[in-house]
Amino acid sequence: MSQAKGIIAAVVGLVVFLTVIDGFYIVHETEQVIITQFGDPVGSAVTEPGLNFKIPFIQKSNYFEKRYLEWDGDRNQIPTRDKKFIFVDSYARWQITDPLQFYQRLGTERGAQSRLDDILDGETRNAIASHDLLEIVRSSNRDPDTTGALMLEVVEDSLEDINTGRQQIQEDIQELANQRAADLGIAILDFRIKRVNYVEDVRQTVYDRMISERNRIADEFRSEGQGEASRINGEKERDLARIQSEAFREAEIIRGQADARAAAIYNSAYNRNNQSRELYSFIRSMDAYTKTMDKETNIILSTESDFFRYLNSID
Numbered sequence: 043m044s045q046a047k048g049i050i051a052a053v054v055g056l057v058v059f060l061t062v063i064d065g066f067y068i069v070h071e072t073e074q075v076i077i078t079q080f081g082d083p084v085g086s087a088v089t090e091p092g093l094n095f096k097i098p099f100i101q102k103s104n105y106f107e108k109r110y111l112e113w114d115g116d117r118n119q120i121p122t123r124d125k126k127f128i129f130v131d132s133y134a135r136w137q138i139t140d141p142l143q144f145y146q147r148l149g150t151e152r153g154a155q156s157r158l159d160d161i162l163d164g165e166t167r168n169a170i171a172s173h174d175l176l177e178i179v180r181s182s183n184r185d186p187d188t189t190g191a192l193m194l195e196v197v198e199d200s201l202e203d204i205n206t207g208r209q210q211i212q213e214d215i216q217e218l219a220n221q222r223a224a225d226l227g228i229a230i231l232d233f234r235i236k237r238v239n240y241v242e243d244v245r246q247t248v249y250d251r252m253i254s255e256r257n258r259i260a261d262e263f264r265s266e267g268q269g270e271a272s273r274i275n276g277e278k279e280r281d282l283a284r285i286q287s288e289a290f291r292e293a294e295i296i297r298g299q300a301d302a303r304a305a306a307i308y309n310s311a312y313n314r315n316n317q318s319r320e321l322y323s324f325i326r327s328m329d330a331y332t333k334t335m336d337k338e339t340n341i342i343l344s345t346e347s348d349f350f351r352y353l354n355s356i357d
């Protein structure tokens with residue numbers, strides 16, 4: 043009998059333990075809970091953190107995230123309004139705002155992700171197809187930040203004004219997607235186009251055209267630089283020739299003035315009487331002999347030559 047009582051007590055204790063374990067549930071700060079009974083929701087959502095009680099073995103607690111969740115779309119090939127085929131990669135942030143409605147309409151986060159694929163991809167496709175490529179890659183009509191007059195001219199010629207822009211397109215997609223998701227218990231908090239690129243068939247062609255354009259701009263810069271270098275070199279040679287000519291002329295003037303002044307000094311010094319004049323003539327002749335003749339020089343002079351006069355007078 044005592045053994046049977048022990049078994050009964052153990053069974054009762056186990057039942058009580060399991061009841062306590064299954065009857066209480068904890069809600070954390072990042073969670074919200076829907077209680078279901080045989081698959082049907084019971085009561086409202088539990089969003090406040092703490093310890094709560096439910097009917098054990100009959101009711102079930104279903105946990106959902108309270109924090110922001112991420113949606114990362116697939117890269118889709120979409121044609122723009124001006125018939126440019128591009129790949130569009132986008133992402134969004136969303137949140138469960140009504141757990142009860144979310145559970146009834148979507149059930150799980152995986153179901154929500156699948157539904158967001160349909161909504162956001164569809165709205166993105168519609169928006170891209172309704173705008174030109176320039177509207178998708180630009181957000182405003184601000185002036186381009188460029189250096190150099192030629193580059194500024196090229197960029198300004200290649201950019202047209204936009205009416206909508208990428209930022210407004212993203213906001214429109216988010217607004218329309220929230221309208222479609224209004225009865226799903228979720229809210230799309232942010233939507234962004236992460237990347238836009240050409241399809242593989244035309245990307246290389248676009249790159250080649252960009253390279254060709256940049257090479258053309260580089261050639262124009264190079265041509266302007268070579269022309270400027272030639273102009274500077276020409277001005278340098280002209281200025282150098284002018285400076286040398288002016289310097290030579292100035293030197294000749296100074297040399298002539300010095301010779302004239304020296305001649306005047308000599309004339310004043312040696313023109314005082316016949317003896318001084320004769321001495322001056324003799325010194326100048328000796329100086330001329332020194333400059334015109336050396337030991338290897340042969341000279342032929344007439345006996346009546348003034349240059350031979352002092353040589354002929356030597357006894």
